[in-house]
Amino acid sequence: MSYTFQDIKEAIQTQFGTQVVVSENTALQQPQLVLSKESIKNVCLFLRDDNRFFFDQLSCLSALDNGPVKNTIEIIYHLYSIPFNLFFILKVEVERGDGKEDLPEVPSIVDVWRTADWHEREAFDMYGIKFSGHPDLRRILLPADWEGYPLRKDYTEQEYYHGIKVAY
């Protein structure tokens, strides 16, 4: 049988209690489950190893900035189960911080799926999200000494980079 969004949500709640689920967004064409950030790693491990679901593939990990007004950053995990052809979407919402010293922190899921390694580095590079427990959290696409996090909505580029004018 094929499990629905509600089945998987209930399985998570029986395993970890109801408090891990912050909210759910089932009105969407692709429903999402919003989790508390502390629980994300254990839930991922559970979903990967539970023999009802076997979410063995992390399709995509996207970060998303809601801008300074809403003041949140979202991290969206697209899970896919090859044996059962199931999709599941998890989401974590955190405060976005000021983008300089104060950066949001989310547990890394590199130990669950190695795919997350480079995706989390990219999210760190572009949004300044610190993934605690990540083995090698460096910038991946931008130079190591670049300032700021370009995909944040309030990003302004630095004026000069090694004497080169940045704005064109």
Next chain:
Amino acid sequence: MFDTGKLKRGEIIINMGPQHPSTHGVLRLEVLTDGEIVKDVIPHMGYLHRCYEKHAEKLPYNQVIPFVDRMDYLAAMNSEHAYAMGVERMLGIDKDIPKRVEYIRVLVAELNRISSHFVAIGTYGLDIGAFTPFLWVMRDREHINRLLEWLSGARMLYNYIWVGGLFYDLPVGYEDRCKDFINYLKPKLIELQKVIIDNKIFIERTANIGVLPLDLAINYGITGPMLRGSGLKFDLRKVDAYSVYPEIDFDIPVGTGEMGTTGDCWDRTSVRVKECFESVRIIEQCLEKLTGEYKRTREFDPQALVPKKIRPKAMDFYVRAENPKGELGFFFRTTGNTDVPFRCKVRAPSFVNLSVLQAISKNVMIADLVAILGSFDIVMGEIDR
């Protein structure tokens, strides 16, 4: 980066790239070597970063398509197809697209798939010292480039598949030229198979090299010919059955470890060569439909369904499709009150596929590192975006 203070006796750090022909673009590999042995390797990228995702947040949906072309510049049609499909699904018009449009899309996407695989196979031959197949595939790829140029005016970056339709119908006589090309290509593919994957020297060079076990591949999120080379029959064209692929009969070649171990470089290359044969089958069936059931009519307008204003409702949407390199995914966040995406993240297959390099190239020879990297078939435009 490696800590130079912790080097053991005899170990040297070597930079391979970014201007190295074997790294397939501007990829820099930082290699920790002990003599001829690679102890560890760290890929560094970003030299071709063109801020796709930032650009996409500033542009209307239809204007993003040329940027999508420039990600995987060897298979632009496939990327366009995935992107257009995603936006159409968000708009809810994906079921209304005329069959002729869908068949043309699949036809050009498969032509492009062959051309992308040709580059992969040809340059892989170059990497490990076979020059002939490179010239052969470039000669045959030229025919595909010309066919697609006739269609769209561009040789590599087409902007041909639009949201809701196509830029233009097939030119008159296109189907016949395609048929001629397919008839020309079939014996050439057999030649290519003989000169590459059945070649004794090639087998000796690639069998048992760079073995990627299936569990590791899945954990790293590997998709496309690499995953199938590791022995899993997984193709999104079959699994998701998007576009008109369910109406078309084709097989999914997988690696079986025929020449060595399942998931070695030979398996990956052989999957690509066999996929070219399958693409030829798909193209033949498309041409049959395009000249029969869905043939050209005077009334047919490929732009009939192209929306004047592309404004999807507020939602999060993930769409994926099978590119020559693997699963290409687009993640959209739309707000419902603008024509530009709020967020357009790309899950690039090459990006994910490359991440496994470090895991499977420990304690191999330097020459084998080139062989392993070549068998991944990466495109830097897609990794750096």
